[in-house]
Amino acid sequence: MALVSGSNSLDGQAILANARAVAPVLREEAAASEQGRRLTDRAVDALRSTGVFRMPMPRAWGGPEVDICTQTEIVEELSAADGAAGWCAMIGSDGGFYTSALDDEVGRKLYPNLDAITAGWIVPAGKLHRIDGGYRLEGRWQFGSGCTHADVIIGGAVVYENGEPALTEEGRPETRVAMLPAEEFEILDTWDTTGLAGSGSHDYRTEGTFVPAEQTFRFRDLRERRRDGVLYGWTGMFFANVPGVPLGIARAALRDVEEILATKLTLPEMRPAKEDPRVRAGLAQAHAMVGSARSYVYSVLGELWSVLEEGDVPSLRLRAALVGAHMHTIRSCRDGVRLLADVVGSASIYRKCPVERHLRDLTTISQHIMGQPKIMEMAGALWLGVDRALTRNPLTAEGLI
Structure with a gap:
């Protein structure tokens, strides 16, 4: 398995070549991942070695900012080896998109390693209670694909103030997405499904965890273009691959x-x-x-x-x-x-x-x-x-x- 290594060499084509190189490993691990209802450690290590999780990381951080067509091709290549691994690669690489809504200093603190893995559900299933300096997060979320091996986990939530939902200028409940180190969440063993069993898409929860305000974002924040680059020019780009x-x-x-x-x-x-x-x-x-x-x-x-x-x-x-x-x-x-x-x-x-x-x-x-x-x-x-x-x-x- 000859991989292209080195942060300066990992452009889209190098990551694609690496995806092809690790395909035999992913195929070998597919049955064990399915049986364990999570990717095996060997499969996770193989994915991380390709550079797939850094695909949307910005060039300012040393990332490759891979164009969306090549990203999709990389995900396709990994999925041809094992669908669950490809799904986890697609979800796990979303950190580069989400951090475009944060200040760079905050994003780099959450992702000191460009190959860090993201998991979580953007749906506002939790509650963010507004307090001094940030929020108190509580809730339970579904479909945490890759949460068993993630470094950062996100959770969509409705903002509450004085016990009542806060409203936007349009009169709708305000929703935000919280981003925290994975250890702040408890993983619940719930992923017993027909397909994609190896993705480990378990439920996860947290109760009363403090989230600094700067580690939350609204999707409209993605439109404010804190980060230059074509890859960050469309709010829903993280869906595109x-x-x-x-x-x-x-x-x-x-x-x-x-x-x-x-x-x-x-x-x-x-x-x-x-x-x-x-x-x-x-x-x-x-x-x-x-x-x-x-x-x-x-x-x-x-x-x-x-x-x-x-x-x-x-x-x-x-x-x-x-x-x-x-x-x-x-x-x-x-x-x-x-x-x-x-x-x-x-x-x-x-x-x-x-x-x-x-x-x-x-x-x-x-x-x-x-x-x-x-x-x-x-x-x-x-x-x-x-x-x-x-x-x-x-x-x-x-x-x-």
Whole structure:
């Protein structure tokens, strides 16, 4: 496993090469990660060695500020080795985005190591009670992907003042995201799921922990552009590389099915499966489903990057395409791998068959907010410029999509 090392050498292409180099390790550890319901130490060490967690760290800190298309390609490569590892890499690299809302001194204190790992849920499931110098945080959050090996954990929360929710200028409850060292949270063993079992996406909680005010942010703070650079020009950029995970898993499924079909015999005919017209057509259709989704999402991401490079604000129509591409990619990959399971036949129901795990992982990803059908309603509102629908939805109102 020959890795590119050295902080000055770890640009996007070097991290991508490293991701390819550690793929065999991630594949070897995938079963143990799934059984343990968290990434193994060896898998975490392999991921950290690639530089993937520093992808969005700023050049001013010595980071690479990897463009969003290359980030997605890196996540795709890792996910093709193990979906859970790719998911944790995608989530775990968000620190570079979140710290763009903080003062640099505060961000560097939280991330003295550019390869530090982030976990946590931005949804305001907790409470931030305003006190002198900051807040008292309490709450319990779900979906803490990678929390068992994280260095920094975040938690979205509603701000309270004198026992009542504080309101924004628009009259909505004020929400903020708190960022704390991981040891400030208790991890709860709750991640017992159909797919992505190795991601260790357990619940986590804290009670009465002090959070300095400067270690919290609102998503609108990301729009204030405390940090220069194209990568920080769009509030919802931390969502943008999500499609790399389903694309990588689906690519692995296509590879595995082709290997299975090379020696499989169909019953009762006892002829090579690769000579069966149904098998051939199913495989071709699955390739088209995954390939077309991949082309679309990379095209949209490329357009987004070009707009930001010009210093422009993404139009509602570009935002619509971005949101729709996410959901389309997730569901197309899931449906394509479901078709591959039909192509393989009864062998795909066994745990020893890799297609079985790929399908379970994609089934779980399809329940993420960016993979649910209701996301298309948001995309439709953006396509049509329906202002009322946009301002009523917190995701679009905050500029996250």
